[in-house]
Amino acid sequence: MGPGPSDVHPRVLAAMAQPTIGHLDSSFIDLMDEVKVLLQYAFQTENSITFPLSAPGSAGMEACFANLVEPGDKVVVCQNGVFGGRMKENVERCGGIPIMVEDEWGSAIDLEKVEAALSSNPDARILAFVHAETSTGVESDARGLSDLAFQHDCLTLVDAVTSLGGSPVLVDEWGLDAVYSGSQKCLSCAPGLSPITFSERALQKVKNRRSKVQSWFMDLNLIMAYWGKGKRRVYHHTAPVNALYGLHESLVMLREEGLENAWDRHLRNHLVLKDGLEALGIEFLVRKDQRLPQLNAVRIPENLDDAEVRSGLMKYYNLEIGAGLGPLKGNIWRIGLMGYSSRPENILLCVGAFESLIKTCSALATVHKTLESR
């Protein structure tokens, strides 16, 4: 129950153990085609450029920047956690100029600040932001940010690593342009793949570049010759065949459950966990209307030791939760209820484990105090 990878469903694990076939085998091409259609469903898009990059979400982020940013390009980057900072790093490594809009870690992106940054940088052509900040459990208003970008003639470049499959990511309805995610969060697949979708507008920008994409491996122009339409596929790299079996199965399961039902499940389980944790006196970092149901960031109660509790959960309950990152290190825990991990039995396990550990820690503290006062 950390911030991902989430538990992987046995059906997905079994799929990954099927015999490896060739990456140009016609049966495998059929599977790729199904993966693309299923990802279009997950992203709620008709974008033809919708496929999984053969590398983790961090590479998905880089692929979006590497394709869209050229040397000298100004990019407005919103930062309210770890991954906004990584976006800045990516812009710089592509030779772009990041215009930073910073918000407190644990708060959503402030649309007024973004509006101001876009207004004072009329030559910016990309607005990059994290929809669901994995480091803080905050959801930002992707639709509102997309509207602002559109008004200022900018493309949106969006991190949906933690949101996809767990809460609405409506690519077409919200008008998002380049979106990347990860296989290991709410899709309940093993880590290692990064679903990506590019709008027609974003694709035009890639096609009209003045310079080649600096990464050969991530160049969409080349990748799409392999992931593109029709029976004729051009070899680009050897696809991670078994990993794609797994992603395929996880997407089939999402389709079976239904996207809306998956969102509902994540929300309902979050509310139950919240009640349980609050009953133990554990408070949430993020204000109610900005919380991600799949990633519960809670403040570490003053009397408890971060590392002690996390290692106790691991040792006695075989339960992993996430630590805080950056300025939140030592201040918060991150409890994932993602994908297959978002189940009532996990909530019971988690709340029960916390209750027991808090009692133990409290009892031990009493003993310590008594000993010290002797």
Next chain:
Amino acid sequence: MGPGPSDVHPRVLAAMAQPTIGHLDSSFIDLMDEVKVLLQYAFQTENSITFPLSAPGSAGMEACFANLVEPGDKVVVCQNGVFGGRMKENVERCGGIPIMVEDEWGSAIDLEKVEAALSSNPDARILAFVHAETSTGVESDARGLSDLAFQHDCLTLVDAVTSLGGSPVLVDEWGLDAVYSGSQKCLSCAPGLSPITFSERALQKVKNRRSKVQSWFMDLNLIMAYWGKGKRRVYHHTAPVNALYGLHESLVMLREEGLENAWDRHLRNHLVLKDGLEALGIEFLVRKDQRLPQLNAVRIPENLDDAEVRSGLMKYYNLEIGAGLGPLKGNIWRIGLMGYSSRPENILLCVGAFESLIKTCSALATVHKTLESR
């Protein structure tokens, strides 16, 4: 029996289906440490920077160039097949200047030409070459090329995708500096990971760069904080946990068999296949002393149709072999005897299938001729 992915051993498939644990879990860190030691064995090196990149071999190639090449750097690139061409592309995308040394597809790299290129480009600091050309089945003299590079104060950047585990790759003894491979060839693991090793000399070059590595995802300085020494690992990206279970198991199996035994097995099976194919009148593209035992490139006999034979092998024998690439398209087949695929039963299947198909094609041709002459 294509040019990779090879058949994956059931033990490796089973390993990939084990439950996913956290990428920062201490049990997983232990597994990472074992993978590094096992890869040092496979590469025959004591390089501390020896790890699997979380992406396919093509990304491994790019990682080597992105870390070692800076804008304006001259790189001598040998091309005698597809992958030398991809190296050129990588040099250019890193802002480097490729100095090409070209040899015929199907021949080994000519050391005299390389010597001449190094002599006339004394400012070049990298010699890049493919040890085992997957597109042609040719092995080049890595030790000889490394000696030349050393004499001219160049680092070597070496593609060992198809050689690692199938024929000797003696990184330390030969003095190779940056070497990348793939999980899906002679290691018999699923595709998706790229084992990489960097010598101390190569690492110094990365550390003394004038500019940042243009790829965040492939920046060795950052990756090694996660794959480095000791218990303390810094999160970089979410590692492909299940894929690494698989690689670990495949490397354990290589250790059990013994590297020398694995090389012997690949060589012995190659010789048997060669005898069988030659008995059917099928000739090899590559001269005897330059052949890779794990990748048999054979000329398509004049009376046979490339696509017809390959689809017949697939349809009637469930047997995949590789087509020719580039100038060799339609002229050769590529028959892999890699890793777990390098077994006597596969040789029997392959030779038997060819014998039967050749007879069928010949009989059908006779019928056609008779019908036409009526």
